[in-house]
Amino acid sequence: MPALDGLVAPDWALALEPVADRALGLLAELRAEADAGAPFLPEEGLVLRAFATPLADVRVLVLGQDPYPTPGHPIGLSFAVERHVRPLPRSLANIHRELRDDLGLSTPEHGDLSAWQAQGVLLLNRVLTVRPGAPGSHRGRGWEEITGCAVRALARRGGPLVAVLWGRDAQQAAPLLGDVPVVASAHPSPLSARAGFFGSRPFSRANALLRAQGDAGVDWSLPA
Secondary structure, eight states: OOOOBTTBOHHHHHHTGGGHHHHHHHHHHHHHHHHTTOOOBSOGGGTTGGGGSOGGGOOEEEEESSOOSSTTOOOSSTTOOOTTOSSOOHHHHHHHHHHHHHHOOOOOSSOOOHHHHTTTEEEEESSOOBBTTBTTTTTTSSHHHHHHHHHHHHHHHOSSOEEEEESHHHHTTGGGGTTOOEEEEOOSSTTTGGGTTTTOOHHHHHHHHHHTTTOOOOOOOOOO
């Protein structure tokens, strides 16, 4: 069976072994399509970037739907962009707004969320690739099998762990989480943020659920 060694953290390589052939096969399919003139986002080396965070270190799973469809935006971490990207994607600007409203934290002009990743926040999308300019275009291609395997692995590992599920696609993974506490709301997209994302207080609620499991909680502040 093909291995994911070198592409993901070692404990993720073990956890994702049942779907390793599918993941590598998908990457090969997408590479061939790109060579034929049908590119995908993010670039291939970033597709599995979320799994650089060791499974053992994950305290919060933030699950979204699929990568930003704008070239230069997706970097393999759900909702994040590189520090230099301006203007911020609207979903990310809405996340910053809710962070301020929820915890009173000042937010930077950039969209670099690596400070969260360093604390064990797994920034994962349900689908890991997209066609440029076409949101949702890679739904049903097979990524759901890979990310579903990841979610089940986290549930088996147990706490302290909280899942933050933003949007319908993410919430469809809820049955895979077992007894893991869940914070669910509408997606932060401008199309849905006012339908339940704003005011959902995901950051304080996630920390309260972590503390109930004996964890100190995440420092959600983002350095300038």
